[in-house]
Amino acid sequence: MKHLERNIYKLTWPIFIEMLFFMLMGSVDTLMLSKYSDLSVASVGNANTVLNVFGVLFNVIAAGIAIVVSQYLGANREKEAKVVVKSGVYTNFAVGIVIFFILQLFGKLIFQAIKTDVDIIDWSLSYLKTIAWSLLFVSISSSFSSAFRSYGKPKVVMSVMILANLLNVLLNYIFIFGNFGAPRLGVYGAALGTLISRIFIFVMLLINMMRLLQINMFKFHYDSKSVLTILKVGLPSALENFMYSFSQIFILSFINKMGTDAVTSRSYVMLLLTYVYVFTISFSNANSIIVGYYIGEKKPEEAYKQSFKTLKITLIFITIMLVVMNILADPILRLLTENEAIIQLSKTVLLTGILLEIARVLNWIFLQSLRGTGDTVFPLKVAVVSMYGVSVLFSYILGLKLNLGLVGVFIALSLDEFIRGLAMLLRWKSKKWVTKSLVK
Numbered sequence: 001m002k003h004l005e006r007n008i009y010k011l012t013w014p015i016f017i018e019m020l021f022f023m024l025m026g027s028v029d030t031l032m033l034s035k036y037s038d039l040s041v042a043s044v045g046n047a048n049t050v051l052n053v054f055g056v057l058f059n060v061i062a063a064g065i066a067i068v069v070s071q072y073l074g075a076n077r078e079k080e081a082k083v084v085v086k087s088g089v090y091t092n093f094a095v096g097i098v099i100f101f102i103l104q105l106f107g108k109l110i111f112q113a114i115k116t117d118v119d120i121i122d123w124s125l126s127y128l129k130t131i132a133w134s135l136l137f138v139s140i141s142s143s144f145s146s147a148f149r150s151y152g153k154p155k156v157v158m159s160v161m162i163l164a165n166l167l168n169v170l171l172n173y174i175f176i177f178g179n180f181g182a183p184r185l186g187v188y189g190a191a192l193g194t195l196i197s198r199i200f201i202f203v204m205l206l207i208n209m210m211r212l213l214q215i216n217m218f219k220f221h222y223d224s225k226s227v228l229t230i231l232k233v234g235l236p237s238a239l240e241n242f243m244y245s246f247s248q249i250f251i252l253s254f255i256n257k258m259g260t261d262a263v264t265s266r267s268y269v270m271l272l273l274t275y276v277y278v279f280t281i282s283f284s285n286a287n288s289i290i291v292g293y294y295i296g297e298k299k300p301e302e303a304y305k306q307s308f309k310t311l312k313i314t315l316i317f318i319t320i321m322l323v324v325m326n327i328l329a330d331p332i333l334r335l336l337t338e339n340e341a342i343i344q345l346s347k348t349v350l351l352t353g354i355l356l357e358i359a360r361v362l363n364w365i366f367l368q369s370l371r372g373t374g375d376t377v378f379p380l381k382v383a384v385v386s387m388y389g390v391s392v393l394f395s396y397i398l399g400l401k402l403n404l405g406l407v408g409v410f411i412a413l414s415l416d417e418f419i420r421g422l423a424m425l426l427r428w429k430s431k432k433w434v435t436k437s438l439v440k
Helices: 002-006 008-033 038-074 078-113 121-150 154-177 187-212 224-256 260-296 300-327 329-336 340-373 377-401 405-430 432-436
Strands: none
Touching (some): 008 038, 008 154, 008 187, 008 260, 008 300, 038 078, 038 187, 038 260, 038 340, 078 121, 078 224, 121 154, 224 377, 260 300, 300 329, 300 340, 340 432, 377 405
């Protein structure tokens, strides 16, 4: 564990690269479709919001695997850790099958419920139904990824993600624009490229799982007790993520009422902020692994101090990123669109994004720290109250009733993150999480 503490950057940067390229896979679709049409960008933005609602359900198991395996490895109980991984993978795949059928059968009803513009609903549905197939593979890959991180081997996933993104760019170039004799498929082509790339990720991670971690996934071994332990910590965490994504559905329905320009601007701003957000997620995930090891070793004081160190480091990185991004906002946005109204609105909203991302650092560092200890119920309670009592409510009030539009929505999102972050900080300082260890 001392190795991980001394080399927090070595644990963080592969996770950063992995998550950056995972997010980039979706962003590449947006970037390349921006050269196809602004309406195609809006359609993919709507589809990805719906996909995120269901995709976070994979975190029920993936988050549980990361935390439970870290604590077992910290306690030098590798045999139990491997059982947790296998049982978690099988369970997550079952979740993927259920989500696949829900999206295939009810996709159009979902888009109609969130007031998707008639001009983009067919494109959104085409993208959604194609990407839904990839979730069968993502369900397993996300579990593999959690296992590699907990074993201190995030570079494996990082390398695979880099190769998969290069493949995705190539396939998008072929299928979206109809190059090398392929048909010009537009939005469907972007979805097809992403699907093939995610299958590639699954195959490569499966090979490395058996080769490096010596876990044979074809030798069936399912332990219900391990799954219950995973669910104990993973279910509240994933439910929190699900409630967040579901709240974004409400908020997106408000934004849809503001017009296509607002929907498109949101897609571009969220695209840019993704590359700031990934720093926060990477540091917080690396920190949670360290915390998990410390908890397994029965060293809560070291875990306590580590999280404050990580907070300082992350705030420095995020502040630098936000300043640079806002300085370069105009030329970056002009690479994405020629619509002057969208450019000006996006620049204004991006300034508000400074508040959002700094507040998100406070929230995520201590949220993931609490999860690493097994303390997951308290964050869930706070999140549900704040997301719907602050984020959704004030998005409606500020965005629609007070006519602040998209800027009002982002102010509401920032306030939500700050309130939750303050609550997580106070919980961490209380040290009530010391008794929540999953490994006895």
